[in-house]
Each structure stands twice: as structure tokens, then as C-alpha cells.
Amino acid sequence: MSLIPPNPTTSEEDSQVCTPEHCYYAFDTLYTTLTRKKALPPKFPDEKFPLFVTWNVRRPGKTPRLRGCIGNFTAQPLHQGLAEYALVSAFEDHRFRKIEERELESLECSISLLTDFEDASSYLDWTVGVHGIYITFPHPSLVTSDRSEAPSPLSSSSSVPTRSGLGRSFTATYLPQIAEEQGWDKLETIDSAIQKAGWNGRITEDLRRSIKLRRYQSRKCTVGWDEYVEWRKQNGGKM
Incomplete structure (x- = not known):
């Protein structure tokens, strides 16, 4: 023993x-x-x-x-x-x-x-301290640029994103314990995950709503x- x-x-x-x-x-x-x-x-x-x-x-x-x-x-x-x-x-x-x-x-x-693992109904459909999150979202320019070729005001760059850039998907994850350890609420966790995924521009509600979130436990x-x-x-x- x-x-x-x-x-x-x-x-x-x-x-x-x-x-x-x-x-x-x-x-x-x-x-x-x-x-x-x-x-x-x-x-x-x-x-x-x-x-x-x-x-x-x-x-x-x-x-x-x-x-x-x-x-x-x-x-x-x-x-x-x-x-x-x-x-x-x-x-x-x-x-x-x-x-x-x-x-x-x-x-x-x-x-x-x-x-x-479960698909969440929205970016807020998870519980701090219980679920980990895995997020994916398109280039933020696509969130508001479906009908226009003009640069999105959400872009962190003054230039129009290239087609290859527009096709990029952003992804990030946080294990279940991270939000609780950091003292974050759901919104703070989501915004941190967006930045972790590599997006350095403005974070808007439209961008948050474009997220596909998969929740999981650990x-x-x-x-x-x-x-x-x-x-x-x-x-x-x-x-």
C-alpha cells in the first residue's frame, strides 16, 4: 500500500x-x-x-x-x-x-x-469555476463588413485586411480554474480570451456575439x- x-x-x-x-x-x-x-x-x-x-x-x-x-x-x-x-x-x-x-x-x-464538452448557446452560456471555455471567432472586420469593402472601424490597423487575413479564424481556451483564480467574471474572461487569441483591436459587443463557444469541464x-x-x-x- x-x-x-x-x-x-x-x-x-x-x-x-x-x-x-x-x-x-x-x-x-x-x-x-x-x-x-x-x-x-x-x-x-x-x-x-x-x-x-x-x-x-x-x-x-x-x-x-x-x-x-x-x-x-x-x-x-x-x-x-x-x-x-x-x-x-x-x-x-x-x-x-x-x-x-x-x-x-x-x-x-x-x-x-x-x-x-458542450456547445454553448452564447458567449455567456457557461459557469465560472465549473467550465473551461474554447472560443473561435472570425476576423472582426467580417462582423460588420458583410456588405461593404470599406475598412472596419474595429480593425487595429489602418489598412484594409487582406483576403488571407479575413479568412483567419481566431481561437483561444482557458481551463476551468483560470477565471476563478484570476477573479474574473464571464465578460472579463471572454475579453481576455479574445486578446489571448491574438486580436489586439477594439472589443465590441458585436465581436463577442460572433464567438462560437464550446464549454467543457476538467x-x-x-x-x-x-x-x-x-x-x-x-x-x-x-x-
């Missing part, structure tokens, strides 16, 4: 889907990649889920600081998906430099397995470095 205590950040409902074993496996993938130690094989079922892997830096008395977060909305076999995105989020998140071996002891790993688990080390040693791994 494992001596590792239940993760206090994992609810009973979450623990039935996302478990500490998923986090330990992601941590093990990163650790063994950086140190060239032998990885331990996964022992959990190889089910398929859309997933995100998040690395945070733990700071005494402070909220953990984001160090990398990348995932995929296509259902992934967990053995392959967790291993792949453990490294992608550690090394390829363009917002941060690559995680280095010297940082391992300060890290925590969070796994989010995404469930319950089953999340988090473990820290010390918990991972104990798990690895208990399972015969060398540090």
Missing part, C-alpha cells in the same frame, strides 16, 4: 478520473529526460482523454507561478499523451524558457483531463516534487 497521502487539491469526483499516478508519470518523464535515469512504466489504464499538463513553481506563502502549460483537445491515449505533453509544456511553451534540471525541486505538476490532480520523489523511490526508481 502506498504511503503517499491523498492529494488535498484533488476532489473525490476528480480522483475517480484524474489520479496522482497521472501526475507522477508526467513528472517521471520530465525527470528522466533531464537526468537520463531509467523511466518507470505507467501502471494506470491507457484510456483516452483530451488533456493539459501544467508546470508551476511552488513559492512558500504565495500562489504557485506558472512555468508552462500546453495540451490538446483531441483525445489522447494517456500513456503517450501525458509523456508527450509533459515535455512539450516543459520545453516548448513559447512564453517561458525551457525547464532545467536545477528547477525540478521547486516544481509541481498538474494534470487536467477534459470532459463534458478533472484535475496536482503533486509536488517531494511527493513525486517518494513515489519513485517506493516503486524502485533511482534518484
Whole structure:
């Protein structure tokens, strides 16, 4: 029987889907990649889920600081998906430099397995703290320019968008915990997501109404470095 205590950040409902074993496996993938130690094989079922892997830096008395977060909305076999995105989020998140071996002891790993995808009826048809959001919207010039070739007053550029620019679709997502952690209401979350998608112009109600929103829920688990080390040693791994 494992001596590792239940993760206090994992609810009973979450623990039935996302478990500490998923986090330990992601941590093990990163650790063994950086140190060239032998990885331990996964022992959990190889089910398929859309997933995100998040690395945070733990700071005494402070909220953990984001160090990398990348995932995929296509259902992934967990053995392959967790291993792949453990490294992608550690090394390829363009917002941060690559995680280095010297940082391992300060890290925590969070796994989010995404469930319950639903098409929302509007950009406000979701609940803060319950749903994650995935938004898509057309180039804002198209929102008010269907009958005219004139530049849209919504555009952040003084030039008329090119046809290739007009054909671009903007997308962004926020996991369920983000709005609550940031203290955002629905409107603030939507406007932030619009900017995250790459739109730097004016945000109007017409633009918000052009959004197609897909809401989802997440089953999340988090473990820290010390918990991972104990798990690895208990399972015969060398540090």
C-alpha cells in the first residue's frame, strides 16, 4: 500500500478520473529526460482523454507561478499523451524558457483531463469555476463588413485586411480554474480570451456575439516534487 497521502487539491469526483499516478508519470518523464535515469512504466489504464499538463513553481506563502502549460483537445491515449505533453509544456511553451534540471525541486505538476464538452448557446452560456471555455471567432472586420469593402472601424490597423487575413479564424481556451483564480467574471474572461487569441483591436459587443463557444469541464490532480520523489523511490526508481 502506498504511503503517499491523498492529494488535498484533488476532489473525490476528480480522483475517480484524474489520479496522482497521472501526475507522477508526467513528472517521471520530465525527470528522466533531464537526468537520463531509467523511466518507470505507467501502471494506470491507457484510456483516452483530451488533456493539459501544467508546470508551476511552488513559492512558500504565495500562489504557485506558472512555468508552462500546453495540451490538446483531441483525445489522447494517456500513456503517450501525458509523456508527450509533459515535455512539450516543459520545453516548448513559447512564453517561458525551457525547464532545467536545477528547477525540478521547486516544481509541481498538474494534470487536467477534459470532459463534458458542450456547445454553448452564447458567449455567456457557461459557469465560472465549473467550465473551461474554447472560443473561435472570425476576423472582426467580417462582423460588420458583410456588405461593404470599406475598412472596419474595429480593425487595429489602418489598412484594409487582406483576403488571407479575413479568412483567419481566431481561437483561444482557458481551463476551468483560470477565471476563478484570476477573479474574473464571464465578460472579463471572454475579453481576455479574445486578446489571448491574438486580436489586439477594439472589443465590441458585436465581436463577442460572433464567438462560437464550446464549454467543457476538467478533472484535475496536482503533486509536488517531494511527493513525486517518494513515489519513485517506493516503486524502485533511482534518484
